[in-house]
Amino acid sequence: MSLRGTTFLESVLQTLKRAIELGGYPQEAYEMLSRPQRIITVNIPVRMDGGKIQVFTGYRVQHNNALGPYKGGIRFHPEVTLEEDIALATVMTFKNSLxxxxxxxxxxxxxxxxxxxxxxxxxxxxxxxxxxxAPFIGPEVDIPAPDVGTDPQIMAWMVDEYSKITGHNVPGVFTAKPVVLWGNPVREYSTGFGVAVWAREAAKKLWGGIEGKTVAIQGFGNVGYWGAYWLEKMGAKVVAVTDSRGGVYNPSGLKLVEVKAVKDKTGTVMNYESSGTRKVTNDEVLELPVDILVPAALENVIHKGNANNIKAKLIVEGANGPTTADAEKVLHTRGVWILPDLAANAGGVVMSYLEWVEDLQWYFWDEEETRNRLERILLDTFNRVMNRWNKLGTSQVTIREAAYVEAVDRIYNAMKVRGWI
Ligand SMILES: NC(=O)C1=CN([C@@H]2O[C@H](COP(=O)(O)OP(=O)(O)OC[C@H]3O[C@@H](n4cnc5c(N)ncnc54)[C@H](O)[C@@H]3O)[C@@H](O)[C@H]2O)C=CC1
Ligand SMILES: O=C(O)CCC(=O)C(=O)O
Structure with a gap:
C-alpha cells in the first residue's frame, strides 16, 4: 500500500480477483493470472560519452502466453520498478485478450x-x-513496442540489432517502427485515436454525442497529443493540457496547433500564452470543471485523496493504471464512468497487431483502410464491454470489472483447452 492507497499492481490484482468471482471461474485461474510466467532481468553496459561504462538494469516481464506470443511496450523511465513492470505486463494480457x-x-x-x-x-x-x-523474443515469441520514453527510432535500432543476430530482416519482432522499416503511419496516432473513439462512443450513450463537450488532458506525449487531436476532430473542445512540468487551461478552448508548436519549440506546453489562458498544475488539471478527463501520463494519479474533487462525468484512461482501486470505488458510487486502460488505450496495441500482420505477410494496406480496420476492432470491443456491463449490473459492477470478465473469459478458455488448468 502506498501513500496514495493501493499500488498499481494491487489495484490490478483486486480487479482480477473480483472478475474471477463475477465470472464464476475457479481460484486456479487467479493463481495462474496473478503472477507472470517469466521475468527476465538484464544489465546493459553502455560506454558513456565521457569514456566510463555505466550499467543500466532492464526487465522484460512475460506474463501469460495462453492466447499467443507475449506483446507489449518497453518503458524508459527513471522511476520504473519491477513491480510496476509486472503490473503493466499483467494489464497487457487482459488488454490483448479483451x-x-x-x-x-x-x-x-x-x-x-x-x-x-x-x-x-x-x-x-x-x-x-x-x-x-534476443534469445527470449521473436515474431512468434514476444513482440515488444514503444511505451513511455521510447519511440519508432528506438524500435528501428532494436529491429536492426535483432536482425543482425538472426542474420536476416525480421520486421515482425517489434512494432510501431518507422514507416520505411515496414511500420504503418497509423501507429503513430493509433492510441490517441482509440482514446477518442472510446470517448465518442461513451459520450453518445451519456449525452447523445461528443460535440461541444469539454476535455482536460494530463500528459501531452504520444497518447495525450493524438488523443487531443482526434477528440477535437470528432467535435469535442479541448480546454486544458499538461506535460510533466504543468500546463495550460482556457475555458473557451485551446488552439492545439499553437500549443503543440510551443511544446516542440520550448520543450513544454507551459510556455504557451494567449488571451484567456492560464497555467494549471498536474493536480489541478484533474479537478477542472470539464465533461471529459483524459489522464494520459502515468499511473495512480487519481487516488483516494482527490477522487471526490473530480468533476468530469467521463474519465477516459489514456494512461495505464491512472486510477487506483480505492478511487474507482468512490467515483463509481458518484456515477462517474471510467473507460479503463485495457479498453480505452488499446488503439495502440490493436494497431501494432495490424502492423505485425502486414509484416508477416509482406503486404501493406493504405492508411485509410488500416484506420478503418482499427476502428472496427475498437467498436466491436466497445459493444462487447457495454453488453457485459449491462448484463452484470451497472450499479454493482464497474466498466473495468466488466472488461476484465470479458478478457478473462477468453484466456481461461484457452488455458483450459490447452490443459493448463
Ligand atoms: N504510446 C502508446 O502507444 C501507448 C501508451 N500507453 C500509456 O499512455 C501513457 C503515456 O504514454 P506515451 O504518451 O506513450 O508516453 P510519452 O513519453 O510519449 O508521453 C508522456 C507524457 O506524459 C508527461 N508526463 C510525464 N510525467 C508526468 C507527470 N508526472 N504529470 C503529468 N504529465 C507527465 C510527459 O511530459 C509527456 O508529455 C502511459 O501510461 C503509457 O503506458 C498506453 C497504450 C499505448
Ligand atoms: O503496441 C504495443 O504492443 C504496445 C502497447 C502497450 O504497451 C500498451 O498498450 O500499453
Missing part, C-alpha cells in the same frame, strides 16, 4: 532518464537491450 488479439501479455522497462543520454548513448542502450533479450 480486444480479440492472438497475443498474450508482456512489458519491458529500463530504469533510465533517457533525456540525460546523448543520441549515441541512447542507441547503444537500445541495441544492448535488444541483444540481451
Amino acid at each position: 480486444n480479440g488479439l492472438p497475443y498474450g501479455g508482456g512489458k519491458g522497462a529500463i530504469a533510465v532518464d533517457y533525456k540525460k543520454l546523448s543520441k549515441r548513448e541512447l542507441e547503444e542502450l537500445s541495441r544492448g537491450y535488444a541483444r540481451a533479450l
Whole structure:
C-alpha cells in the first residue's frame, strides 16, 4: 500500500480477483493470472560519452502466453520498478485478450532518464537491450513496442540489432517502427485515436454525442497529443493540457496547433500564452470543471485523496493504471464512468497487431483502410464491454470489472483447452 492507497499492481490484482468471482471461474485461474510466467532481468553496459561504462538494469516481464506470443511496450523511465513492470505486463494480457488479439501479455522497462543520454548513448542502450533479450523474443515469441520514453527510432535500432543476430530482416519482432522499416503511419496516432473513439462512443450513450463537450488532458506525449487531436476532430473542445512540468487551461478552448508548436519549440506546453489562458498544475488539471478527463501520463494519479474533487462525468484512461482501486470505488458510487486502460488505450496495441500482420505477410494496406480496420476492432470491443456491463449490473459492477470478465473469459478458455488448468 502506498501513500496514495493501493499500488498499481494491487489495484490490478483486486480487479482480477473480483472478475474471477463475477465470472464464476475457479481460484486456479487467479493463481495462474496473478503472477507472470517469466521475468527476465538484464544489465546493459553502455560506454558513456565521457569514456566510463555505466550499467543500466532492464526487465522484460512475460506474463501469460495462453492466447499467443507475449506483446507489449518497453518503458524508459527513471522511476520504473519491477513491480510496476509486472503490473503493466499483467494489464497487457487482459488488454490483448479483451480486444480479440492472438497475443498474450508482456512489458519491458529500463530504469533510465533517457533525456540525460546523448543520441549515441541512447542507441547503444537500445541495441544492448535488444541483444540481451534476443534469445527470449521473436515474431512468434514476444513482440515488444514503444511505451513511455521510447519511440519508432528506438524500435528501428532494436529491429536492426535483432536482425543482425538472426542474420536476416525480421520486421515482425517489434512494432510501431518507422514507416520505411515496414511500420504503418497509423501507429503513430493509433492510441490517441482509440482514446477518442472510446470517448465518442461513451459520450453518445451519456449525452447523445461528443460535440461541444469539454476535455482536460494530463500528459501531452504520444497518447495525450493524438488523443487531443482526434477528440477535437470528432467535435469535442479541448480546454486544458499538461506535460510533466504543468500546463495550460482556457475555458473557451485551446488552439492545439499553437500549443503543440510551443511544446516542440520550448520543450513544454507551459510556455504557451494567449488571451484567456492560464497555467494549471498536474493536480489541478484533474479537478477542472470539464465533461471529459483524459489522464494520459502515468499511473495512480487519481487516488483516494482527490477522487471526490473530480468533476468530469467521463474519465477516459489514456494512461495505464491512472486510477487506483480505492478511487474507482468512490467515483463509481458518484456515477462517474471510467473507460479503463485495457479498453480505452488499446488503439495502440490493436494497431501494432495490424502492423505485425502486414509484416508477416509482406503486404501493406493504405492508411485509410488500416484506420478503418482499427476502428472496427475498437467498436466491436466497445459493444462487447457495454453488453457485459449491462448484463452484470451497472450499479454493482464497474466498466473495468466488466472488461476484465470479458478478457478473462477468453484466456481461461484457452488455458483450459490447452490443459493448463
Ligand atoms: N504510446 C502508446 O502507444 C501507448 C501508451 N500507453 C500509456 O499512455 C501513457 C503515456 O504514454 P506515451 O504518451 O506513450 O508516453 P510519452 O513519453 O510519449 O508521453 C508522456 C507524457 O506524459 C508527461 N508526463 C510525464 N510525467 C508526468 C507527470 N508526472 N504529470 C503529468 N504529465 C507527465 C510527459 O511530459 C509527456 O508529455 C502511459 O501510461 C503509457 O503506458 C498506453 C497504450 C499505448
Ligand atoms: O503496441 C504495443 O504492443 C504496445 C502497447 C502497450 O504497451 C500498451 O498498450 O500499453
